[in-house]
């Protein structure tokens with residue numbers, strides 16, 4: 594789920610977890626209504642809240658034991674689960690240390706471990722990478738990808754399209770409490786008029802006549818850049834080869850070229866607008 598600041602992501606997460614009652618309709622999990630009073634449905638959910646929920650005076654393992662006990666785990670089962678979730682988030686060697694000595698990324702990973710103790714079917718993560726460095730972000734994503742491979746469902750909120758693109762099989766874009774798109778990444782991508790970009794360096798600067806000729810070639814949506822360095826928006830990647838052949842045949846063989854898939858970020862900005870949010 595992606596949306597700018599204040600879009601309603603955390604509110605939606607609170608409703609899915611039964612922490613907030615929707616004004617209309619209801620949340621169903623496996624056909625069961627999720628509500629404050631339905632602990633069987635809530636037991637199937639693991640929540641990683643936006644705010645860290647850890648006790649600084651307890652070690653990582655003691656924190657997990659406490660959360661596990663709240664879910665009704667005891668004895669060997671509790672011990673085993675603590676060990677398993679610490680391994681999943683790569684914190685086994687820091688089990689005896691207190692979160693106060695952890696980096697932001699390690700605290701986030703411990704928070705994820707806490708949400709997994711009771712082996713939930715559905716893991717909900719509310720912007721779990723806020724304030725973490727790229728290394729920790731990558732480690733978090735490795736763990737989440739492993740959970741996906743194990744068949745667990747994830748609901749992940751973010752305002753970074755690159756995170757959503759890496760993880761999601763289905764993307765929901767929300768803003769001002771409304772769903773703006775609800776589809777697969779491929780379907781969302783198809784909404785872009787130019788789904789590919791071709792960057793070319795020509796031997797000589799392109800004049801107005803050449804630019805107009807390029808603009809009329811099949812698949813060309815728009816042209817940016819200037820002189821001999823052009824960025825050409827193409828309908829699909831397959832339009833690149835005929836265009837490169839046409840340039841060569843018309844005395845402008847590209848010195849360098851590169852194709853790239855257009856970014857879903859543009860769709861996100863197109864749907865939610867470019868104005869700043871507070």
Ligand SMILES: Nc1ncnc2c1ncn2[C@@H]1O[C@H](COP(=O)(O)OP(=O)(O)OP(=O)(O)O)[C@@H](O)[C@H]1O
Nearest residue numbers: 596597598599600601602603604605752769770771
């Ligand atoms: N469907 C809705 N209808 C009306 N108000 C809503 C709705 N969803 C959220 N809000 C209100 O919008 C505000 C921001 O919501 P929320 O904190 O859920 O946004 P967010 O997307 O999680 O933002 P951030 O990225 O900054 O954490 C809150 O005051 C919330 O009560």
